[in-house]
Amino acid sequence: MLLSMDRVTSYYGKTPILKDFSFGVQQGKCVCVLGRNGVGKTTLMRTIMGLTDRSVGDIAIEGQNINSSPTYLRAKLGIGYVPQGRGILSEFTVRENILLGTFARHDGRSEIPEICLQMFPDLKVSLDRRAGLLSGGQKQQLAIARALAVDPKILLLDEPTEGIQPNIVHEIGETLLTLNRKFGITLLLTEQHIRVARRLGDTFLMVDNGRVVANGPMAELTDGVIHKYLTI
Template sequence: MLSVESIDLHYGAAQALKSVGFTAEPGQVTCVLGRNGVGKTSALRAIAGQQPVSAGVIRWEGEDISGLTPYKRARKGVALVPQGRDIFPLLSVRENLETGFSVLPRSQRKVPDAVFELFPVLKSMLSRRGGDLSGGQQQQLAIGRAIVMKPRLLLLDEPTEGIQPSIIKDIGRAITYLRNTGEMAIVLVEQYFEFARDLADRFAVMDRGEVVLSGAREDLEEEAVRTHLTV
């Protein structure tokens, strides 16, 4: 289980997160909701180790990982699909997927069949450069690359941003499939309530760097959540 416990995060003198806490369990999706700029991405960066926390603890599978480098966290099964996707534009689709091998022992360095079952378009584009793909295809590639890492904790930062509706549905189905395997805890950062509502088992709603609402899906009132999503 992931346990984020009262973490603070600063960028210089500016405080981005204030005593933020939430959990994520295998076989469940925890959705972190909020407007742009409220600290959702900072929370994921803290979990992945890309930004150090100034207070609080991040525990993964019972271990305090707050001081570990991003690479060591990845070796422990933590995978981040960042906002903006960050694929390698000059590498082929196959090569982009194979960058996920870096945290795996040689005996496990194989692209899982599930990647192509979830995103069939990638199989037909293995030799194409990542930069030649559409935005939606790049998002599928970024998620596929994370799956290659065989993560036990998957962090998704606004995977629907700028994506056409048909691919949003594909991404939703992929998240549902990964959750239903029961092998992976998923943290999904979103600002679109409808997409999150259909996927999440738990919610944490953020505003101005703090978690202002949290709980199980059935316990949160839609109207209360939406007040923190409207501009």
């Protein structure tokens, strides 16, 4: 397994949000994490990055336990992160935002990787533009480009299509498909759009109340499972 969690419980303060959480992501695959709002999907991503108050259990990247490692070391081991809300620095330029990702590279390179410019030509012509002036879709592209600048083995994306107009949702989906299928970057993403999840995912992970309640190949994401865990 490229990334694995074994019986992980993750806390904010004294409150456990993830509970006895176990799963794995194989190299080169795309895993879609599904569930209603507030069930722990974002906490899962933050736990992997070491951004919750405390977690117990085993989190490993290529067999190396990282649960006691600080966030910057997890990034250096090859984890790129696109947080919910994107986390773009509005007063920085597009170029400066992307270059922030290079600080976590294991090889010490500090220039914008070609893959960022290849995947996002709109950003290539806007490198010296202030990031706060970009559209919502362009900001999401920028957040992905910044994570790619880490040179990740696995890319964590928390709601990458949230708050984006429908035609841009399709573009983001195609971008992620290319990163996974052409460039071989492993993906773990939380997603609300079932159609997007089915298009991208090799497997799914359904979360409810901080626990894994269903998982398997995407073909097993039936309408019954969706109705049980996603219908309000």
